[in-house]
Ligand SMILES: NC(=O)C1=CN([C@@H]2O[C@H](COP(=O)(O)OP(=O)(O)OC[C@H]3O[C@@H](n4cnc5c(N)ncnc54)[C@H](O)[C@@H]3O)[C@@H](O)[C@H]2O)C=CC1
């Protein structure tokens with residue numbers, strides 16, 4: 131192995147993703163007008179020191195950067211090949227950013243490595259005897275080259291004529307590391323395939339017990355980490371890199387927990403009730419919350435009936451005394467459910483199961499649920515009554531409502547006082563629904579005969595006023611835990627968590643309105659809506675003040691809301707460093723004072739169209755047409771297109787005069803960019819025109835600059851939109867980074 135190589139690595143743009151979000155954040159927060167590449171070499175671009183300190187300092191946008199693909203593993207391989215003596219990170223970040231920088235490296239799993247903070251990188255490199263460097267800044271690469279240090283420059287641009295032989299242009303960090311390993315004679319076993327980085331394997335934390343098959347299903351696509359949700363330090367540690375968290379009722383998903391999970395995209399509740407999840411905090415963070423309503427309803431319903439029977443038949447005591455060798459046949463006086471009046475509070479999924487089972491016992495059923503129809507009561511064979519009537523007339527009252535402010539302590543001392551003497555209470559819903567203190571007192575006084583309780587205000591429950599009372603049957607929240615329920619819940623949660631992580635639309639989202647349309651129609655429309663949002667932000671790179679969506683034709687409001695959320699999220703991803711998904715798109719827009727205005731023109735008898743408009747100088751517009759099967763972007767800035775936009779494109783706004791299109795073609799030809807198709811539109815002969823060129827190859831920045839030099843070409847945008855197939859909706863768009871250039875007319 132060649133031991134003479136000493137390597138200096140740049141940080142931003144080499145170990146991190148491209149630092150464009152830093153410039154965008156500074157522009158937004160400090161009202162600056164920095165170009166996207168400002169932090170490729172912030173010192174060289176004269177970014178003021180105070181701005182650099184803010185960007186790289188505690189809580190600054192640099193702490194939110196993602197690592198470059200596979201960067202931690204690549205650094206590990208370099209360290210293995212070269213040894214830590216011969217590798218150093220030299221960054222031009224200010225010295226004051228040392229703690230946040232080190233914290234970022236550690237948080238993203240980079241191996242420990244020497245790091246030096248210096249504006250004059252070459253002076254430090256010389257002192258350290260550096261022979262090779264990896265950089266993304268041309269200025270630093272040039273300076274290294276002048277000092278005789280070979281510098282791998284990460285860029286897509288071709289080399290200009292007569293560039294120093296000490297500068298070696300490579301497309302990305304993987305290629306640079308390959309070259310260094312080759313030079314060092316080290317084995318090349320790069321993460322991912324030889325010529326490109328593999329997407330990172332998803333990490334799913336499971337913090338409560340779930341079905342074994344569900345775990346296996348998750349493990350087929352992701353790394354599954356199991357931790358005890360009650361062990362906060364262990365859970366927080368596991369969540370640092372987690373994409374999804376799966377819980378049942380024990381783990382409390384609080385705002386604090388979410389703050390420890392910067393990558394989290396999905397929280398899945400393997401069950402029904404989501405009261406252990408801070409839905410507001412999850413929504414603000416753009417995290418999708420899933421649950422599996424109904425999958426354990428039979429289990430909870432049967433458990434409810436089991437608690438009733440256990441009480442009616444004295445099962446618990448009779449079992450214990452018989453086991454103890456005491457034959458107390460005369461002591462027990464069980465009773466039949468037949469003929470009893472049972473009051474069911476909440477006739478949703480579980481309440482309905484209970485009603486259906488109890489009909490077989492020939493009970494009289496009273497029900498209180500202000501949110502369901504009379505027809506539903508009739509179907510279930512339940513008499514609808516008000517809550518007071520139910521309490522006053524029932525021998526057994528059983529609760530099946532969700533935990534909400536309205537249902538909290540629905541059964542308190544006053545409600546209990548209305549109940550028949552000797553009545554029985556069953557709570558298999560949520561602990562908060564019943565005031566346990568009042569219940570315990572009524573049980574002790576004898577006003578109530580017995581209670582069956584599966585759920586507690588605080589779980590796990592290690593103490594309760596109900597503990598030790600002889601007339602209470604307690605179970606540790608196992609109502610929904612039947613084998614069948616766990617299997618069904620596990621299947622739903624595993625399948626939909628993986629689907630949501632792949633960016634697919636799932637039907638069981640709690641904090642994203644369900645769209646009343648199913649794949650593949652919705653998937654296609656979603657793809658195009660995301661592309662439209664992306665495109666409008668390429669056309670309008672500075673954040674506008676208004677994002678207007680006008681829907682023409684017959685479109686259901688939930689579909690319009692879905693399309694708005696998807697397009698808005700895609701646009702916001704280019705307007706803010708904050709993580710945006712359809713879940714928090716409207717919230718983030720509000721935070722950024724971006725007014726989102728959705729209008730409907732349902733009278734228009736047209737194929738449905740979604741028009742996205744943003745204000746600016748000039749304002750921009752993108753229109754999506756959707757014939758309920760196919761969808762496509764059919765207008766840009768009010769110019770109609772013959773074919774929907776797709777693929778790699780150059781879009782220009784220019785004056786309609788002879789020669790312009792030819793000159794653009796010539797420039798692209800010189801840069802070996804093949805043109806695959808062209809569409810042009812104009813308002814009037816000799817007026818403003820638009821051209822969309824589909825190209826087979828990436829358009830180098832230098833070519834774009836030349837195009838912008840052509841007189842009467844006002845703007846040029848390079849953008850990639852999906853051709854076919856799916857791409858992630860919720861985060862991490864597969865749309866390529868777009869370059870937008872504008873020249874003032
Ligand atoms: N013990 C366990 O292991 C399990 C407990 N559960 C819990 O059981 C409860 C019911 O679950 P599901 O039936 O799946 O929910 P659901 O949403 O299907 O039904 C709840 C019903 O309560 C009604 N309701 C809401 N507020 C009400 C109020 N103030 N007064 C009267 N009725 C009201 C609703 O209209 C709805 O019909 C939930 O708290 C759930 O978390 C569910 C499954 C297992």
Ligand SMILES: O=C(O)CCC(=O)C(=O)O
Nearest residue numbers: 378379401402403610611
């Ligand atoms: O088994 C569980 O996780 C609790 C079930 C439950 O309470 C629910 O699904 O709401």
